[in-house]
Amino acid sequence: QMQLVESGGGLVQAGGSLRLSCVASGxxxxxxxxSWFRQAPGKEREFVAALDWSGINKYYADSLKGRxxxxxxxxxxxxxxxxxxxxPEDTAVYYCALRPSPVVSGxxxxxxxxxxxxxxxxxxx
Numbered sequence: 001q002m003q004l005v006e007s008g009g010g011l012v013q014a015g016g017s018l019r020l021s022c023v024a025s026g027x028x029x030x031x032x033x034x035s036w037f038r039q040a041p042g043k044e045r046e047f048v049a050a051l052d053w054s055g056i057n058k059y060y061a062d063s064l065k066g067r068x069x070x071x072x073x074x075x076x077x078x079x080x081x082x083x084x085x086x087x088p089e090d091t092a093v094y095y096c097a098l099r100p101s102p103v104v105s106g107x108x109x110x111x112x113x114x115x116x117x118x119x120x121x122x123x124x125x
Contacts, residue, residue, distance in 0.1 A: 002027040002114040004096045009119030012086055016123075020081040022096030022116055029077040033099040035112055036070060036081045038092035038121075045095070045109050049081060053102035061107075086123045093118040 008020040020036070035050035049070035051058045058070055069082040079096060097112035105111070 002029075002032075002098050004098065004114055004116035006094065006096050006116045006119040009094060009121045011122045011124065014087055014123055014125050016086050017082070017084045018086065018121060020083065020094055020096075020119060020121070022079045022081075024077045024079070024096075024098065027098075030074050031102055033101055033104045034070075034072060034079040035097045035099065035104070035107070036079075037095045037097060037109060037112075038090075039095070039118075040089075040092040043092075047107040048094070050099075050104045050107060051079070052104050057104065059104055059107060083121070086121075088123045088125045091121060091123050093120050 003026045004022055004024050006022045033052045036048040037045050038048050039045040047061050049060045051070050055072045067085050072079045095118045096116040098114040099112045
């Protein structure tokens, strides 16, 4: 079982940026697709971004393309999410998740089986 721990959340003004990080341990990080999801109060968990084992193929929620960038660093067993031009509607708990496969073939929560505890992102207007 992979252990995932997110960091980098916080309070930021609208228009600002944050960089989230997720450190993975317990399994061979480089073999698996990774993703970010988020969940706002009273809403379902929604897909944000994902990338495959190579880090070359990346996928984004349509509404977030151009503002968010996902990346991975193999030497640090880390997957990151750079978030720019943040909006109040980006406020949510952000979760890192692992897919037990090298490729991304789905972007629902059920497609990923290991989750971190989440990190809170709050964007003020």
